[in-house]
Every structure is written in structure tokens, then in C-alpha cells.
Amino acid sequence: MSYKCVVLVKQVPDTARITGEAMNEDGTVNRAALPAIFNPEDLNALELAIQIKERFGGTVTVVTMGLPAAAEILKQSLFRGADETYLVTDRRCAASDTLATSYILSQAVKKIGYDIVLCGRQAIDGDTAQVGPQTAEKLGIPQVTYVEELKDITEGKITARRSIGNGWQDVKTTLPVLLTVTDEANEPRVAGALNMMKYKKAKTSLEVEDADEAKTLEDKGLLIKVLNLDDIEADLQWCGRDGSPTKVHRIMSVVLTAKETREVEPTEEGISEMVHELIVDHTIG
Numbered sequence: 492m493s494y495k496c497v498v499l500v501k502q503v504p505d506t507a508r509i510t511g512e513a514m515n516e517d518g519t520v521n522r523a524a525l526p527a528i529f530n531p532e533d534l535n536a537l538e539l540a541i542q543i544k545e546r547f548g549g550t551v552t553v554v555t556m557g558l559p560a561a562a563e564i565l566k567q568s569l570f571r572g573a574d575e576t577y578l579v580t581d582r583r584c585a586a587s588d589t590l591a592t593s594y595i596l597s598q599a600v601k602k603i604g605y606d607i608v609l610c611g612r613q614a615i616d617g618d619t620a621q622v623g624p625q626t627a628e629k630l631g632i633p634q635v636t637y638v639e640e641l642k643d644i645t646e647g648k649i650t651a652r653r654s655i656g657n658g659w660q661d662v663k664t665t666l667p668v669l670l671t672v673t674d675e676a677n678e679p680r681v682a683g684a685l686n687m688m689k690y691k692k693a694k695t696s697l698e699v700e701d702a703d704e705a706k707t708l709e710d711k712g713l714l715i716k717v718l719n720l721d722d723i724e725a726d727l728q729w730c731g732r733d734g735s736p737t738k739v740h741r742i743m744s745v746v747l748t749a750k751e752t753r754e755v756e757p758t759e760e761g762i763s764e765m766v767h768e769l770i771v772d773h774t775i776g
Contacts, residue, residue, distance in 0.1 A: 493548035494644065494666075496540035497600055499610035499626065500533040500553055500568065502561040506615050529564045532611025534571075534679035536672040539641060540609050541572045541680070547644055549606070550574045554599055556584060556592060562695045565715050569690040570682035574712075577603065578695055581719040583727060588735035589617070593625035595730055598723040600630060607649070608669040612637060620671070627669035634669045635662050639676050 504525035540551045553568040555561050556579040565576035579599050587595065600608055608630070613620035620636075627634035635651045639659060642650040650663045654673060695715040699705045708714040720730055728734060755765045769775045 493550075494543060494606040495549055495604060496543055496551045496607045496609060497603055497605040498533070498537050498540045498551060498553045498568070498573070499596055499600075499608065499623070500537065500555045500564055501530045501611075501614050501616075502527050502555065502557055502564045503530045503614050503616040504528075527560065527563070529567055530611055530614045530616075532613065532672060532674050534611075535674050535676050536609040536611050536670070537568055537571060537573065538677045538679040539638070539670070539672050540607070542677070543607065543641065543644070544572075544574075552577065552603055552605075554579065554596065554603065556580070556587075556595055556599070559695065559697055562715050566690060566693050567682065569693060570686045571680055572683065572686065576693075576715045577718055578715055579718045579723070580697075581730075583720050583731050586732035586735060587730060588737035589619055589621040589625060590736060591730050591734040593622050594629055594734065595720070595723070595725055596622070597626050597629035598725045599718055600626070602718070602723050606667050608632075608667070610669070610671055612671045612673045623669060623671035630667075630669065632667045632669055633664040634671070635664060636671045638670045638672045641670075641676075 505528045506525070537551070537553065543549065544551050551573045552575045553565055553573045554577045555565060559578070559580055561580070562576075562578050565573075565578060568576055577599065579595060584591075584595060608626065610623045610626070612623070614622070624634055624636060635649075635653055637654040638651045639654050640652040642652060642661065644650075644666075647666050648663055649666060649668055650661060651670060652659050652661050654675065690713060693713040693715055694708060696705055696717045699708065699714075705714060720727065755761050766775070
């Protein structure tokens with residue numbers, strides 16, 4: 492038996508390069524101020540999906556919601572071994588919080604079809620870890636969060652090992668299922684040279700000039716399919732700002748400044764003296 496894996500991925504701002512311009516006044520992220528990258532743990536989810544395909548057979552479909560520029564991580568997914576990609580983009584998705592985002596993604600997943608849905612444990616821009624579990628709830632399927640290892644899939648049941656902080660837990664449940672994957676699960680593979688050669692000319696349907704070009708790209712597996720809210724039959728009251736109960740109350744910029752500085756000699760004696768002073772001041776110990 493083979494399985495259809497759908498991987499939910501996100502293009503996120505590189506939070507390792509935060510500046511004072513990272514937030515807009517309304518509380519939304521100023522994405523133009525930061526480089527955009529593939530959300531790290533989503534790469535672990537993609538890797539696990541590809542391993543499922545290699546081990547048990549099936550396909551890997553990758554879905555992202557975002558601006559047209561987010562198609563870049565879909566191309567990266569094809570380079571790594573995905574079979575098919577979808578971009579969900581619509582101006583009416585703007586300002587969606589986790590509740591609205593999970594609703595939109597669940598509608599897209601229903602339209603595509605699935606056996607196993609995978610996503611990273613959390614995104615580095617929000618750090619909520621809510622979208623995966625909320626999507627499972629909206630799909631009405633079991634979920635296994637914080638997955639570190641896939642143990643087995645047999646007879647319509649899946650067994651996965653999940654982290655519980657100070658230990659682990661083996662969980663067995665029925666398919667279909669949603670898994671959220673941690674960075675401990677695997678080491679994501681790099682883009683394959685042959686796949687890069689094959690998919691380097693992949694385009695979204697927004698970029699093609701006419702139906703003939705779209706048909707040619709689709710026949711070659713080079714078409715990144717685009718869905719809007721009408722395509723996935725989304726109820727607009729659950730989308731975008733209107734469908735987002737989370738509101739930003741206040742943003743505070745915290746700047747830490749030192750009143751005085753002192754240079755410590757990089758020697759054993761200098762470090763020992765510094766540690767002693769910190770203990771005396773009750774800063775440590």
C-alpha cells in the first residue's frame with residue numbers, strides 16, 4: 492500500500508537577522524525588512540514525508556500559503572524530492588492568525604486529498620506551534636505532535652515516537668493522521684543536482700503567459716499549481732483579518748544597554764576573577 496503525504500510548509504523571515512524594522516506599527520511582521528527562508532522544522536517534515544515515500548511508497552505533495560514569492564520554497568521542495576506543489580495565495584488571506592491560517596490550509600488539504608499530513612512543530616516567526624494541531628482539528632483527524640521518529644505504518648495504522656520533554660512516548664493511531672515534526676527527527680537532505688536540473692524552470696500558473704504554456708509545464712511536471720480561496724471553497728468569514736480573533740494589543744521594543752563595561756583578560760586567572768566577582772554580587776551561584 493502507498494500513501495499520499497501532504498506537507499505544509501511556510502516561508503518565514505530569517506529571525507536570526509532581526510532589526511528594529513522587523514515589525515510594522517499594526518503588529519504585523521515587516522517581511523520586507525528580513526530575508527525569507529524555508530522554515531527549518533518544515534524541512535524536517537518534508538524529509539520525513541520523502542522517507543515515507545521511499546520506505547512505503549506513495550507521493551509527496553507540498554503546500555504553502557503566502558504571497559507569490561513563497562513559490563520559492565516550493566521549488567526548493569521539488570529540488571529535495573517532492574512530487575507536486577501548491578501555492579495558496581489570495582489577498583483575502585492577509586493578516587490571518589493561526590486560527591484562520593489552519594482553516595485555509597485544512598480546506599486546501601481537503602481539496603488535494605491525503606493520507607498523512609505533515610508539518611514542522613512550529614514556525615520561527617510566530618513560535619506558537621498551533622497551526623498543525625488546529626489543522627488536524629479542522630480536518631477531524633488524529634494528530635501526533637512533536638514527532639521524533641516514524642516507527643511503522645501497517646494495516647492502516649501508524650506508530651510514531653514523540654518527545655514529551657524529559658522522555659519519549661510511542662503512539663499508535665489510525666490513518667489519516669497529522670504529524671508535527673521536530674528538528675530531532677532527521678537531517679534534511681540537500682537539494683539533488685538532478686532534481687535541480689529537472690525543476691529549475693518550474694513556474695507558478697501566475698507566471699505563465701497562456702494556457703498552452705501552462706499545459707506544457709504541467710505535462711512536464713513543472714507547473715506549481717495556484718489555489719485561491721474560491722478554489723478551495725473557503726468561507727470568507729473564517730479567513731484573513733475577519734477570521735482572526737487574535738489581535739496585537741501593544742508592541743514594545745526592549746533595548747538592553749550596559750551602564751558600564753569592563754574588559755576581562757582571556758586567561759584562566761582573568762576568568763576566575765570574573766566568576767568570583769559574579770558570585771560575590773550574587774549574579775550567579
